[in-house]
Amino acid sequence: MKYDVIVIGGGLGGLECGYILARAGKSVLVLEQGRQIGGCLQSYRRNGLEFDTGFHYVGGLGEGQPLHRVFRYLGLDSLPWFRMDEEFDRITVSGCEYALAQGYDNFAIRLAEDFPKEKNALKQYASLLHETECRQLDGLNPECQEDDFASSLCEANAYQYLCQSFRDTGLIDAVSGASLKMELRKASLPLFTFLHGNSGYIGSSWRLKGSGSMLPDTLAEGIRKQGGEIKCRAEAEELIGKGGRIVRVRCADGDEYEGDVFIGAVHPASVCRMIRQEGGMKPSYRNRIFRQMNTFGAFTVSLVLKPGKIPYFNYNRYVYRNADVWSSVSTGGIDRVMISCKVPESGSYAQQIDLLAPFLWEECLPWAQTEVGRRGEDYLLWKERIADACLALAETVMPGLRDAVVRRYISTPLTYAGYLHAPEGSAYGIRKDAEATLEVLLSPHTPISNLYLTGQSLMMHGVQGVTQTALFTCAGILGRDWIWKHIVEEK
Numbered sequence: 001m002k003y004d005v006i007v008i009g010g011g012l013g014g015l016e017c018g019y020i021l022a023r024a025g026k027s028v029l030v031l032e033q034g035r036q037i038g039g040c041l042q043s044y045r046r047n048g049l050e051f052d053t054g055f056h057y058v059g060g061l062g063e064g065q066p067l068h069r070v071f072r073y074l075g076l077d078s079l080p081w082f083r084m085d086e087e088f089d090r091i092t093v094s095g096c097e098y099a100l101a102q103g104y105d106n107f108a109i110r111l112a113e114d115f116p117k118e119k120n121a122l123k124q125y126a127s128l129l130h131e132t133e134c135r136q137l138d139g140l141n142p143e144c145q146e147d148d149f150a151s152s153l154c155e156a157n158a159y160q161y162l163c164q165s166f167r168d169t170g171l172i173d174a175v176s177g178a179s180l181k182m183e184l185r186k187a188s189l190p191l192f193t194f195l196h197g198n199s200g201y202i203g204s205s206w207r208l209k210g211s212g213s214m215l216p217d218t219l220a221e222g223i224r225k226q227g228g229e230i231k232c233r234a235e236a237e238e239l240i241g242k243g244g245r246i247v248r249v250r251c252a253d254g255d256e257y258e259g260d261v262f263i264g265a266v267h268p269a270s271v272c273r274m275i276r277q278e279g280g281m282k283p284s285y286r287n288r289i290f291r292q293m294n295t296f297g298a299f300t301v302s303l304v305l306k307p308g309k310i311p312y313f314n315y316n317r318y319v320y321r322n323a324d325v326w327s328s329v330s331t332g333g334i335d336r337v338m339i340s341c342k343v344p345e346s347g348s349y350a351q352q353i354d355l356l357a358p359f360l361w362e363e364c365l366p367w368a369q370t371e372v373g374r375r376g377e378d379y380l381l382w383k384e385r386i387a388d389a390c391l392a393l394a395e396t397v398m399p400g401l402r403d404a405v406v407r408r409y410i411s412t413p414l415t416y417a418g419y420l421h422a423p424e425g426s427a428y429g430i431r432k433d434a435e436a437t438l439e440v441l442l443s444p445h446t447p448i449s450n451l452y453l454t455g456q457s458l459m460m461h462g463v464q465g466v467t468q469t470a471l472f473t474c475a476g477i478l479g480r481d482w483i484w485k486h487i488v489e490e491k
Contacts, residue, residue: 003029005477006249006259008236008274011039011420012463013455014265015219016470018228019074020487024478028228029257030220031249033235038216039420040427041463046409049352051302053411053419054427055212056340056354057084057316058463060200066136067200067464070471073487075222080209082343085314088205091177092397094323098174100202104130107202115171125165125175126202132192133199136468137488142480153192154437159184159326161191173325177318180338180358181462182428183295184326190434193460200464207314209343215463239271241280245450249274261477263452267423268292268430268442271453282447288439292457296329297413297425299359301387303352309404310350316340319397329358334389339398353401355390361424364414372418383410429457444473452476 005021007014010032022028036042040054060067061081071077086106087099101110108126112119132153138144162172175198176184182197183189208214220230235252239262248258264271268289275281317339325336334357342352361368367375387410395401413425432441442458454473456466475483 001027002258002260003027004259005029005261005263006031006257007263007265008239008249008271009039009265009455010034010037010216010220010230010232011265011455011466012041012216012219013466013470013473014039014263015216015223016074016467017263017265017454017473018223018230019219019226020470020474020483021477022223022226022228024474024482024486026477028223028226029259030223030228030230031234031236031251031257032230032232033252033421034419035232036213037220037230037232038213040416041212041216043211043213047304047407049304050211050213051352051409052212052342052354053300054298055208055215055463056338056356057088057201057205057207059205060133060203060464061206062204065200065203066133067467070467070487074219076215076218079214079218081206082209082314084205084207084316087315088201089178089316089318091174091318091320093170093173093177093320093325096170097397098177100174100178102202102204104202111171111174114174115166115168118166118168118171121165121167122171129195129199129202132195133203136196136464137471140471140475140480140483140488142484150192151437153195154190154441155434156191157187157434158189158191158194159186169323173320173323176325177320178316179325180318180336180356183358183431185328185431186326188431188433188435190432190437193432196460196465197462207343209345236274238276239274239451241275241448244280244448246275246280246448261450261452263454263473264446265454266421267426267455268453268457269423270421271446271451275448280448285447289442291439293431294361294424294426295428295431296358296360297364297416297422298411298427299334299357299386299390299413300411301355301390302409302411303355303391303401303405304407304409305350305353305404306406307351308349310341310353310398310401312344312348312350313341317394317397319393321393321396329360331360331363334386334393337390337393339394355387355394357390358427359386359413359425361413361426364412364425367414368417370414372415375414383412386410386412428461429455444469444476 004026089100108122321335416425
């Protein structure tokens with residue numbers, strides 16, 4: 001059978017593309033190399049409990065927000081979403097605590113209580129955040145020739161903007177503290193990436209009552225209901241070209257599938273490696289992809305708690321040992337951590353808490369050539385030592401947390417690399433750079449006319465960013481008119 005569209009990768013972006021295209025009447029095949037779909041959103045089960053690998057909360061699901069419209073179309077709006085507290089993120093930097101509030105006006109008012117001299121600057125910043133969110137989908141408008149707003153923000157440096165906007169360095173730490181879920185780099189992070197990664201959450205913030213795997217599972221069910229197919233344990237090994245187009249994909253098990261259009265929903269470097277020199281990929285494009293640097297990875301400690309010990313808290317905590325949250329992540333210790341509490345199945349006490357810390361691949365190099373489950377006693381002891389450091393930093397704002405823990409499960413960038421084939425265990429894909437936007441910000445289009453890309457390495461990362469990127473990928477296939485009419489403007 002020949003498919004209209006073959007999607008390589010069953011993470012969020014690939015499944016969203018598969019769903020949209022199947023609903024548009026295309027015959028769709030999704031190939032996933034792993035045992036289960038989901039990518040960074042997949043979960044795993046231990047002793048009767050489910051643990052998320054990458055999903056903890058999402059922004060932008062409030063009525064009228066862009067993601068709400070898209071999730072309604074994708075059938076994801078009916079999942080058991082649980083709105084977080086008005087003060088949804090609490091930031092502790094060098095012992096000083098600040099709160100980020102939902103609602104753009106509330107956000108500015110709440111921070112102005114701590115920084116009264118910055119009241120006007122906070123209003124202007126909140127206004128820019130709001131505009132960023134409202135204009136997220138402008139590039140899909142068929143009447144919009146060029147998105148000058150996004151382009152100008154991509155070329156601006158986020159840290160420089162904050163320093164020019166705010167006089168108090170403590171306020172820079174406060175508004176940046178929840179950005180541990182992206183790579184803060186003073187020299188290069190684009191203002192657009194920073195604003196986009198924060199704006200939706202300030203509009204509204206939500207957790208799922210249940211595991212993050214409900215998102216990919218719901219999308220997969222929708223794909224199959226519309227006649228699409230999903231094959232797991234189907235590792236795409238080669239994209240075979242003919243006449244300047246990709247004509248079929250060969251998997252590691254020898255099976256081959258023909259298609260009219262192909263979408264690479266994995267790391268762009270992985271897509272390029274699937275194409276032999278005779279496949280039609282320009283060497284200049286291939287070299288451009290291979291030159292890109294990847295963002296850092298994540299060290300995660302998933303805690304199982306004793307019953308009745310820690311009351312459930314409906315917000316996240318971000319803890320920094322030292323001032324200047326924009327300082328580089330260094331090797332040899334843990335100096336920042338995110339604390340996220342899973343919505344309990346019942347009752348008012350927490351059952352599971354996740355600790356997440358940005359982590360460099362360099363620390364993992366002694367075991368980089370080893371396989372999952374075969375890394376030796378030194379690796380296990382090293383993991384436990386780093387986990388202890390994460391727990392110690394978390395206890396500075398949650399005294400007694402260690403005594404409430406029954407069990408803990410640990411993952412490192414090596415885990416991401418092993419299970420998700422993420423280069424260098426990268427948590428957020430290719431690094432964005434305001435000084436080289438044309439080089440780094442990748443289009444869904446490739447030099448091969450029927451090969452597209454999608455996912456967090458292109459324009460934006462996170463659930464909201466990947467979802468938006470999936471729309472742009474599908475617009476390349478169906479046209480902007482179709483996406484705008486059926487998804488963005490659909491009532």
